[in-house]
Amino acid sequence: MSNGKNRVWRLAKRPEGTASDNDLHLVEEAMPEPGEGEALIRTVYLSLDPTNRIWMSDMDQYMEPVKIGDPMRGIIAGQVVKSNTPKMKEGELVMGVGHWADYILTDGRGLSVIGKPGQVPLAELFGVCSAVGPTAYFGLLHLCEPKPGETVVVTAAAGAVGSVVGQIAKMKGCHAVGIAGSDEKCQWIKDECGFDAAINYKTEDVGVMLDRYCPEGVDILFENVGGSIMDEVLARMNDFSRIALCGLISQYNATEPVPGPYNFKQILMHRIKVQGFITSDFAKDYPKAMAELTQWMGEGKLKFRLDIDEGLENALTSLNKLYDGSNQGKLMVQVSEVAAA
Amino acid sequence: MSNGKNRVWRLAKRPEGTASDNDLHLVEEAMPEPGEGEALIRTVYLSLDPTNRIWMSDMDQYMEPVKIGDPMRGIIAGQVVKSNTPKMKEGELVMGVGHWADYILTDGRGLSVIGKPGQVPLAELFGVCSAVGPTAYFGLLHLCEPKPGETVVVTAAAGAVGSVVGQIAKMKGCHAVGIAGSDEKCQWIKDECGFDAAINYKTEDVGVMLDRYCPEGVDILFENVGGSIMDEVLARMNDFSRIALCGLISQYNATEPVPGPYNFKQILMHRIKVQGFITSDFAKDYPKAMAELTQWMGEGKLKFRLDIDEGLENALTSLNKLYDGSNQGKLMVQVSEVAAA
Numbered sequence: 001m002s003n004g005k006n007r008v009w010r011l012a013k014r015p016e017g018t019a020s021d022n023d024l025h026l027v028e029e030a031m032p033e034p035g036e037g038e039a040l041i042r043t044v045y046l047s048l049d050p051t052n053r054i055w056m057s058d059m060d061q062y063m064e065p066v067k068i069g070d071p072m073r074g075i076i077a078g079q080v081v082k083s084n085t086p087k088m089k090e091g092e093l094v095m096g097v098g099h100w101a102d103y104i105l106t107d108g109r110g111l112s113v114i115g116k117p118g119q120v121p122l123a124e125l126f127g128v129c130s131a132v133g134p135t136a137y138f139g140l141l142h143l144c145e146p147k148p149g150e151t152v153v154v155t156a157a158a159g160a161v162g163s164v165v166g167q168i169a170k171m172k173g174c175h176a177v178g179i180a181g182s183d184e185k186c187q188w189i190k191d192e193c194g195f196d197a198a199i200n201y202k203t204e205d206v207g208v209m210l211d212r213y214c215p216e217g218v219d220i221l222f223e224n225v226g227g228s229i230m231d232e233v234l235a236r237m238n239d240f241s242r243i244a245l246c247g248l249i250s251q252y253n254a255t256e257p258v259p260g261p262y263n264f265k266q267i268l269m270h271r272i273k274v275q276g277f278i279t280s281d282f283a284k285d286y287p288k289a290m291a292e293l294t295q296w297m298g299e300g301k302l303k304f305r306l307d308i309d310e311g312l313e314n315a316l317t318s319l320n321k322l323y324d325g326s327n328q329g330k331l332m333v334q335v336s337e338v339a340a341a
Numbered sequence: 342m343s344n345g346k347n348r349v350w351r352l353a354k355r356p357e358g359t360a361s362d363n364d365l366h367l368v369e370e371a372m373p374e375p376g377e378g379e380a381l382i383r384t385v386y387l388s389l390d391p392t393n394r395i396w397m398s399d400m401d402q403y404m405e406p407v408k409i410g411d412p413m414r415g416i417i418a419g420q421v422v423k424s425n426t427p428k429m430k431e432g433e434l435v436m437g438v439g440h441w442a443d444y445i446l447t448d449g450r451g452l453s454v455i456g457k458p459g460q461v462p463l464a465e466l467f468g469v470c471s472a473v474g475p476t477a478y479f480g481l482l483h484l485c486e487p488k489p490g491e492t493v494v495v496t497a498a499a500g501a502v503g504s505v506v507g508q509i510a511k512m513k514g515c516h517a518v519g520i521a522g523s524d525e526k527c528q529w530i531k532d533e534c535g536f537d538a539a540i541n542y543k544t545e546d547v548g549v550m551l552d553r554y555c556p557e558g559v560d561i562l563f564e565n566v567g568g569s570i571m572d573e574v575l576a577r578m579n580d581f582s583r584i585a586l587c588g589l590i591s592q593y594n595a596t597e598p599v600p601g602p603y604n605f606k607q608i609l610m611h612r613i614k615v616q617g618f619i620t621s622d623f624a625k626d627y628p629k630a631m632a633e634l635t636q637w638m639g640e641g642k643l644k645f646r647l648d649i650d651e652g653l654e655n656a657l658t659s660l661n662k663l664y665d666g667s668n669q670g671k672l673m674v675q676v677s678e679v680a681a682a
Contacts, residue, residue, distance in 0.1 A: 054610075060576065061610045067661075235401065240622075245609045260601025264567070268586045268617040269395075269402045276609040281581075 006031050007312055009072045009100035015056055018323065023056065024100075024316055032105040039083040041094060041104045043335040045126050046312065047075040048319045050224075053252040062278050071099035074315075077126040079103065079117070079338055088113050091341055093122060095130050100315050102335060114313045117341045118285070124297070127306045127330040128164070131279055134291040136164035137341055138282040139222060139244035141172075143275045148173030150219035153210070153233050157195065158185035160304070160330035161246060165222045167302055174220070177213045179206065179229060181325040192303045206232045217241075226250045226261070234263035237270050245276040253323055262281050305329025348653055350413045350441035356397055358596050359664065362613055364397065365441075365657055371647045373446040380424040381434060382445045382452070386467050388416040388652065389660045391565075392426030394593040403619050412440035415656075418467040419445065420458070420679055429630050432580045432682055434463060438473050441656050442678060460680045465638070467504070468647045468671040472620055474634040477505035477563075479623040480585035482513075484616045485561040492555045494574050496534065497565035499526035501645070502587060502669035506563045509641055515561070518554045520547065520570060524668040533644045535616040547573045558582075567591045567602070575604035578611050586617040594664055646670025 006029050015023040034040045056071050058065045066073050076098035078266035080088045088094060096111035098104045114120055139161075146152060152169040156162045157178025166189060169176040178195045180186050186198035197213035199206055206229055210218070217238040223230055226248035237243075251258040267274060282289070296302040307328045309318040312335045321327040347370050356364040375381045375658045396414050399406045403426035407414050421429045428449035429435060437452035439445045455461055478501075487493060493510040497503045498519025509532060510517040512598055519536045521527050527539035538554035540547055547570055551559070558579040567589035578584075592599040608615060623630070637643040648669045650659040662668040 052670030059610075060607065062580075147682060202480065211485070239403075248606050248609060251606065257603045257607075259603055262598045262600055264601030264605075265589050265599075266401065266617075267615060268589055269400075271403070271617045271619065273617075273624055274615040276607075276612045276614075278612065281612055 004031050006103045011066045011072055015251050019056055034082055034084050037085050038105055038107050039088050040081045041078040041106055042081045042336055043076050044075040046335055048331040050247050050249045050322050063231045071101055074100045075130055077122055117338050121155045123306055128304050130161040132330055133164055134289045135161050135279045137289045139246050140165050140168050143244045144220040145243040146174050147171045147222055151175045151214045152220040153177045154217050154222045155179045155229055156224035158189050163193050167193050184324055201229055204339050205267055210236050231261045231263045234261055234266045236270055239270050241272050242302045243274040245274055307331045309333045345372050345442045352407050352409055352413055358594050360397055375423055375425050378426050379446055379448050380429050381422045381445055382419040383422050384417050385679055386418040386673045387676055389589045389672040391588050391663050412442055415441045416471055418463055436623045458679050464647055469645050473501040473671055474505055475630045476502050476620045480587050480628045481506050481509050484585045485583040486511045487515050487561055491560035492516045493561040494518045494559050495563045496520045496570055499530050504534050508534050511535045520530050542570055551577050571600045572604045575602055575607045578613055580611050582613050584615040586615055648672045650674045
């Protein structure tokens with residue numbers, strides 16, 4: 001894979017609708033050489049996340065959009081190949097913001113050293129703790145403050161974030177109802193993740209099922225999707241209920257303006273709090289979240305699935321599984337193997 | 342007006358679109374007689390509020406809708422005519438939830454004694470303190486926590502609530518920008534209420550003007566209206582900004598489903614907090630709010646306009662001024678005069 005070359009996905013133009021290889025090009029380039037204060041990282045895993053599609057667009061968003069011609073931004077786990085900075089040593093494993101490439105040059109900003117080969121279960125730690133776990137943790141616990149006995153509805157509930165939200169909700173004594181897009185996903189979140197109920201929005205009437213599974217209304221909505229499903233939940237939310245607005249994946253590929261929820265006025269009528277968030281808003285609370293999440297993982301209390309595709313060249317095809325719902329759990333591509341210490 | 346008869350507006354059917362006298366009928370009935378534990382109140386002022394139209398509908402809402410055939414619910418100021426309850430004495434002035442009628446029978450629930458004739462400026466106290474002032478106070482101060490130097494945008498800014506919001510925002514050192522529906526209203530909120538800028542949404546490009554008057558973006562939106570104006574503000578909101586969702590008057594007369602804001606995703610991208618509320622949510626903080634509001638009124642720091650129409654028979658015509666924007670300040674009808682002590 002190396003042979004002195006580096007493959008980089010560059011944004012050629014802003015996608016309209018689903019991103020394709022007309023929009024992102026995999027370009028073979030010369031291997032970068034770290035200067036003073038820099039390190040060269042070999043990508044091991046590239047995380048694929050719904051928000052990637054936002055970064056490709058020029059919509060008003062929470063970070064700078066990726067510029068045309070630039071490497072596509074991505075969350076990566078990697079290994080230090082060569083280091084001219086005291087921040088990281090050769091062979092160490094790192095996680096953080098990088099881009100879609102075999103090799104990445106860094107001055108260390110945005111990447112954290114997480115250990116040496118053999119010390120950490122890299123795929124699991126990367127899959128759950130890099131962003132997914134903290135997103136679920138902060139969105140549910142900090143923004144929605146669940147109380148025992150409350151009803152929590154999670155959309156995209158079999159997704160990486162959603163499945164963790166439901167499990168934390170159960171640990172906090174809540175009634176957890178998940179909405180997902182296949183019988184298999186619904187079965188998995190009930191049998192493995194402990195959700196009390198699951199609704200297959202592709203085959204069931206979401207409103208009818210919400211009435212059945214949330215007889216006392218909805219106290220918390222952890223929203224990843226938007227659109228008509230959100231409207232069905234909004235129609236059943238209790239006074240003083242809370243919405244953690246984590247994602248709106250149903251509209252990231254939209255080519256026309258998308259209306260907000262038709263039941264927006266429920267926010268007024270039921271005095272709902274809606275709070276948008278991204279995980280990095282809670283940077284100062286990361287250590288506590290990571291400690292709890294890794295403890296739960298160690299105790300086997302946090303079930304998760306990794307959906308790992310092979311090869312940087314498949315990153316774009318793999319990404320699009322998120323938008324048609326064909327992924328099964330936390331999606332990433334393996335770009336290379338960890339080298340022994 | 343009395344002669345042993347009582348006029349009562351009763352809801353005949355749920356309005357579609359603007360409420361008309363096909364929907365509410367003014368019925369002449371026998372004068373009610375207070376039983377043990379009851380009092381008879383003569384209505385002096387009937388408050389007309391945007392939310393009245395909600396109560397006429399059967400949409401999911403924050404109180405029970407008014408039932409078909411029942412007297413129309415309204416906030417009233419009145420005088421005790423006869424009392425068989427220790428809660429209130431003959432001649433005392435009361436304020437609270439009543440209905441659209443010359444005379445109201447009460448067991449005292451929902452009505453508070455506010456003084457004797459001559460002790461209080463009834464119209465002013467009723468106009469500002471019964472609901473308008475606390476709504477502005479709690480929505481801005483409790484939900485949005487304005488900091489000096491922040492930019493506050495208020496929709497329906499020349500309305501009863503909006504004009505108070507802007508004045509409190511100025512007292513707290515904020516930059517206040519109001520959106521209203523006529524040059525006269527814009528002039529009034531700038532000259533009398535001290536708003537830094539005003540936008541006439543009927544004649545000006547709201548987006549362009551917001552860019553001009555809010556060069557550092559918007560930190561707080563006090564929303565009374567909804568629709569396309571809300572979208573323009575949403576497009577300019579800063580990270581971690583706040584929206585007090587007080588009203589959505591643009592859609593109360595709608596006969597078709599109304600989409601939520603097209604810029605709903607800004608809530609996610611800029612981590613906006615949206616909180617719906619009604620004033621009674623803050624009942625425990627009423628004494629502090631009333632103390633501050635009456636102090637500001639006494640010091641002349643709080644300007645307001647009362648728009649008082651005459652006659653219970655004109656209540657419905659008067660109410661509809663709210664929806665076409667032709668009212669000028671706090672709208673009410675005078676139903677009778679206060680009798681001397």
